[in-house]
Amino acid sequence: MKCLSLWQPWASAIAVRMKRVETRSWPTKYRGPLLIHAAKTWRGVAIASKQMALWYAVFGHTRLDDLPRGAVIASCVLHDVRHVDTVDPDPIERQLGDFSDGRFGWILRHVVRFPEPLPIRGRQGLFDVDFERELGGVSP
Numbered sequence: 001m002k003c004l005s006l007w008q009p010w011a012s013a014i015a016v017r018m019k020r021v022e023t024r025s026w027p028t029k030y031r032g033p034l035l036i037h038a039a040k041t042w043r044g045v046a047i048a049s050k051q052m053a054l055w056y057a058v059f060g061h062t063r064l065d066d067l068p069r070g071a072v073i074a075s076c077v078l079h080d081v082r083h084v085d086t087v088d089p090d091p092i093e094r095q096l097g098d099f100s101d102g103r104f105g106w107i108l109r110h111v112v113r114f115p116e117p118l119p120i121r122g123r124q125g126l127f128d129v130d131f132e133r134e135l136g137g138v139s140p
Contacts, residue, residue: 002078003035003129004106005122008067011038013096015074015113021089022106023097027081028126034078034108035129037122040070071117072129080107 006014006022013019014036087105089097097105120129 001033001035001075001129002030003037003072003120003122003127005037005039005124005127007039007042008069010096011036011073012067014076014108014111017111017113019093019096020108020111021087021093021097022108023084023099023103024106025103027104028078028106030126031078031080034076035072036074036076036111037072037120038067038069038117039122042069068117070122071119072114073117074111074113076108076111078106079109081105082107 010019014022081104084099084103084105089099
């Protein structure tokens with residue numbers, strides 16, 4: 001199954017259906033089932049707004065450091081990919097993405113948050129997850 005790795009808190013924002021458009025600098029022709037992976041490493045993005053504190057509570061955590069990392073946390077369907085100038089994000093969605101010129105909006109549908117994170121190694125770009133090798137045969 002295809003998988004996309006994202007830094008936190010954006011991965012969790014997708015998992016709780018707060019973020020339905022993932023913005024990327026590159027498009028893909030792939031459409032279909034997609035796993036959402038929370039990257040293990042991150043740049044220590046400091047997001048200290050009251051709104052983010054509320055969002056962490058939605059995720060079931062109080063701090064960015066508590067969000068799951070190094071694991072698949074949700075599945076969805078990559079429905080479409082289009083230039084961001086053809087996407088009409090609501091104000092919250094706009095805060096959660098980079099909608100600058102030249103970028104692409106990956107439209108995500110049918111998001112399912114996993115009850116427990118499934119630890120796997122992330123990779124850059126869109127990558128395949130081999131359930132037998134990486135998850136011991138466990139399928140989400």
